Amino acid sequence: MAGYSEHEIFLQVRAAMVDLFELEEASITADALLFDDLGLDSIDAVDLVVRLKNQTGIKIRPDEFKSVRTVDDVVKTVTRLLSEENA
DSSP states (O other): OTTOOHHHHHHHHHHHHHHHHOOOGGGOOTTOBTTTTSOOOHHHHHHHHHHHHHHHOOOOOGGGGTTOOBHHHHHHHHHHHHHHHTO
């Protein structure tokens, strides 16, 4: 995912969420709340972090996802981590 745009990362995150959690693609919008709107729980969040780590090869520490509330927060965090790793 290195060098990918935020939109491309969003598409990867959305695909992972559809695959992992059997969510409707249309329900996964940038401003969708992970826990309230999409019904994810803390175990789901860990599963998502593991999937993203495997897809990107970046190191993602759990504390980096403490403030993540929306799908867009996930995208921005992954984008930031990728840019830091490639800097």
